[in-house]
Amino acid sequence: xxxxxxxxxxxxxxxxxxxxxxxTLFGLILGVLPGLGPTTGGALILPFTMTLxxxxxxxxxxxxxxxxxxxxxxxxxxxxxxxxxxxxxxxxDGYPLAQKxxxxxxxGMATVSSTIGGIFSVVVLVFxxxxxxxxxxxxGQPEYFALAxxxxxxxxxxxxxxxxxxxxxxxxxxxxxxxxxxxxxSIDRFTFGINELSExxxxxxxxxxxxxxSEMLTQSTLLDQIxxxxxxxxVKLPSISDYKKTWITILRSxxxxxxxxxxxxxxxxxxxxxxxxEAKRWSKNPEEFGKGSVEGIAGxxxxxxxxxxxxxxxxxxLGIPGxxxxxxxxxxxxxxxxxxxxxxxxxQPDFLYGIFGSMLxxxxxxxxxxxxxxxxxxxxxxxxxxxxxxxxxxxxxxxTYSLSQSMLDVWIMLFFGIIxxxxxxxGFSVVPVIIGLILGELVEGTLRQSLVIFEGNWLEFLTRxxxxxxxxxxxxxxIFPLLRKKN
Amino acid sequence: xxxxxxxKGADKxxxxxxxxxxxKVIFIIVLISSVLLYFTFTFEEVPPILNRGIQPATFxxxxxxxxxxxxxxxxxxxxxxxxNIEKKLPNSFYITLxxxxxxxxxxxxxxxxxxxxxxxxxxxxxxxxxxxxxLFLVAIIFPIIVFIFFETILGLRFPGGIITNLYYN
Numbered sequence: 001x002x003x004x005x006x007x008x009x010x011x012x013x014x015x016x017x018x019x020x021x022x023x024t025l026f027g028l029i030l031g032v033l034p035g036l037g038p039t040t041g042g043a044l045i046l047p048f049t050m051t052l053x054x055x056x057x058x059x060x061x062x063x064x065x066x067x068x069x070x071x072x073x074x075x076x077x078x079x080x081x082x083x084x085x086x087x088x089x090x091x092x093d094g095y096p097l098a099q100k101x102x103x104x105x106x107x108g109m110a111t112v113s114s115t116i117g118g119i120f121s122v123v124v125l126v127f128x129x130x131x132x133x134x135x136x137x138x139x140g141q142p143e144y145f146a147l148a149x150x151x152x153x154x155x156x157x158x159x160x161x162x163x164x165x166x167x168x169x170x171x172x173x174x175x176x177x178x179x180x181x182x183x184x185x186s187i188d189r190f191t192f193g194i195n196e197l198s199e200x201x202x203x204x205x206x207x208x209x210x211x212x213x214s215e216m217l218t219q220s221t222l223l224d225q226i227x228x229x230x231x232x233x234x235v236k237l238p239s240i241s242d243y244k245k246t247w248i249t250i251l252r253s254x255x256x257x258x259x260x261x262x263x264x265x266x267x268x269x270x271x272x273x274x275x276x277x278e279a280k281r282w283s284k285n286p287e288e289f290g291k292g293s294v295e296g297i298a299g300x301x302x303x304x305x306x307x308x309x310x311x312x313x314x315x316x317x318l319g320i321p322g323x324x325x326x327x328x329x330x331x332x333x334x335x336x337x338x339x340x341x342x343x344x345x346x347x348q349p350d351f352l353y354g355i356f357g358s359m360l361x362x363x364x365x366x367x368x369x370x371x372x373x374x375x376x377x378x379x380x381x382x383x384x385x386x387x388x389x390x391x392x393x394x395x396x397x398x399x400t401y402s403l404s405q406s407m408l409d410v411w412i413m414l415f416f417g418i419i420x421x422x423x424x425x426x427g428f429s430v431v432p433v434i435i436g437l438i439l440g441e442l443v444e445g446t447l448r449q450s451l452v453i454f455e456g457n458w459l460e461f462l463t464r465x466x467x468x469x470x471x472x473x474x475x476x477x478x479i480f481p482l483l484r485k486k487n
Numbered sequence: 488x489x490x491x492x493x494x495k496g497a498d499k500x501x502x503x504x505x506x507x508x509x510x511k512v513i514f515i516i517v518l519i520s521s522v523l524l525y526f527t528f529t530f531e532e533v534p535p536i537l538n539r540g541i542q543p544a545t546f547x548x549x550x551x552x553x554x555x556x557x558x559x560x561x562x563x564x565x566x567x568x569x570x571n572i573e574k575k576l577p578n579s580f581y582i583t584l585x586x587x588x589x590x591x592x593x594x595x596x597x598x599x600x601x602x603x604x605x606x607x608x609x610x611x612x613x614x615x616x617x618x619x620x621x622l623f624l625v626a627i628i629f630p631i632i633v634f635i636f637f638e639t640i641l642g643l644r645f646p647g648g649i650i651t652n653l654y655y656n
Contacts, residue, residue, distance in 0.1 A: 165561060178550070220582075390606065391625060393607065394630050398637050
């Protein structure tokens with residue numbers, strides 16, 4: 001009961017409500033614009049959160065996360081281009097249904113299933129995050145090392161694209177984290193005589209480079225692409241027969257999305273694809289999929305929004321991000337001096353339940369804004385790329401510069417923009433780089449501290465049952481794609 | 488998303504080894520990793536009494552060896568299932584890339600915001616915008632709005648330059 005009142009506290013705070021409304025609207029705009037999304041948007045707005053208190057800052061980021069994930073559906077339905085990668089599966093049935101003159105019905109189904117999926121995942125978050133945090137009390141350095149390795153192998157295994165390429169990208173991310181002074185011995189690594197690099201490479205320049213700048217380069221190769229926008233009169237709530245048809249799909253996908261979200265992978269993107277394929281597998285009318293099935297829309301949208309709450313579980317309980325956007329949220333927490341992990345649950349329950357409550361409210365807010373304002377948000381897609389991307393460049397450069405007021409960060413951003421473009425072009429996902437970068441210090445630190453505890457004896461890892469369990473799971477995660485391929 | 492799709496026999500017949508795209512990509516990764524691996528041997532070592540666990544160079548070395556090994560596996564797999572040859576990059580890509588370089592030069596030598604303006608006008612123009620008002624909007628009005636926004640809300644001081652100094656003075 002006490003926790004419930006803590007969760008509802010944001011409703012009573014006008015400041016938090018303003019932050020929530022702004023975050024939801026901003027998230028929707030980011031979600032609607034193809035190429036942008038909650039990860040880039042969160043990274044760009046991070047410098048502004050410095051003017052806010054920690055709770056308001058994280059509430060803003062989580063509202064952007066929830067609304068941005070949903071916003072991608074609007075573009076997916078109306079112009080057959082996913083606003084965010086997580087909405088890719090929504091295109092498959094959303095656009096065909098819109099072409100039949102039922103854009104309002106398609107968006108209505110996307111809005112309702114996204115909201116249910118999002119709320120379901122917040123319930124999962126409220127129940128499971130404290131349990132996981134409780135479990136984390138049993139973790140020492142070796143267990144955290146094994147857990148981080150498990151996270152990276154899961155990312156490689158179930159993330160998008162080739163698992164081996166994902167592993168290379170993850171290792172590259174960890175390698176970036178080793179740049180600068182070694183935190184245990186203060187010896188310079190990969191600094192090449194540049195003093196500013198001694199501090200290491202910041203997270204924000206890398207994220208903005210890999211997501212925003214590389215996307216700008218990608219857009220420069222797509223100038224001849226013409227989008228056909230389907231007209232939208234108004235968003236319609238699903239009919240009783242639509243509800244009857246889809247309620248099991250929505251619940252199933254909400255469960256799938258929450259579970260996938262908890263695993264350190266690409267969050268909503270993978271969740272929506274699995275949610276969609278499971279919806280098709282269990283459907284009584286699988287032949288309708290790809291031709292405008294409401295079950296297809298519900299399956300994809302409930303799953304990708306359910307992944308938002310799921311991905312927050314390991315982020316808050318263990319300090320291990322469940323997706324690229326939660327990696328940005330984790331950075332926000334660290335910048336504001338909040339250390340995620342079990343102690344956070346014991347020492348700052350008001351802060352945590354404030355975040356849970358805000359996520360719940362954000363899901364309701366994007367339902368309202370999506371339902372009544374989808375037509376307006378859809379118009380944002382009319383902003384031509386030739387005007388939009390120079391503006392995004394200006395904000396990216398200033399946002400990146402602002403964190404440490406260093407031009408080096410701007411060069412790093414441009415460098416990673418080019419790297420990110422070629423990575424994507426040759427089939428390497430950039431998400432593992434981000435997760436690797438944020439987990440790098442944890443992986444190396446816990447490994448080295450474990451070896452201090454074990455007096456250099458690596459075999460001592462085998463005496464820790466939890467660590468061994470994570471290593472076995474990591475091994476399974478690595479061979480899983482091979483088995484899947486064989487089958 | 489990636490436009491490199493794998494399909495059996497896509498570039499099997501025509502391309503000799505050195506023009507094979509997977510070879511070129513993996514060669515670059517292995518080359519850069521090898522150079523970085525070489526640098527790890529130049530890292531200082533700590534005496535055993537200060538050495539907690541492993542030497543500072545050991546972890547990056549292990550990562551680089553992992554990257555090289557995995558890259559070779561990717562190349563081996565690409566021989567079996569070749570990558571499709573991706574579309575040639577259009578001129579607009581190279582112009583955008585060149586505008587990054589121009590931005591870097593202008594922002595260092597003349598002015599940070601002038602650099603942003605020059606990039607904005609170049610990108611916008613070469614991406615197809617010909618209307619003067621919109622070029623003015625992205626090159627002048629928007630950077631000014633961004634400047635004022637960051638200046639007033641974050642109290643940020645941008646690097647000096649021929650235009651920024653006018654404001655600061």
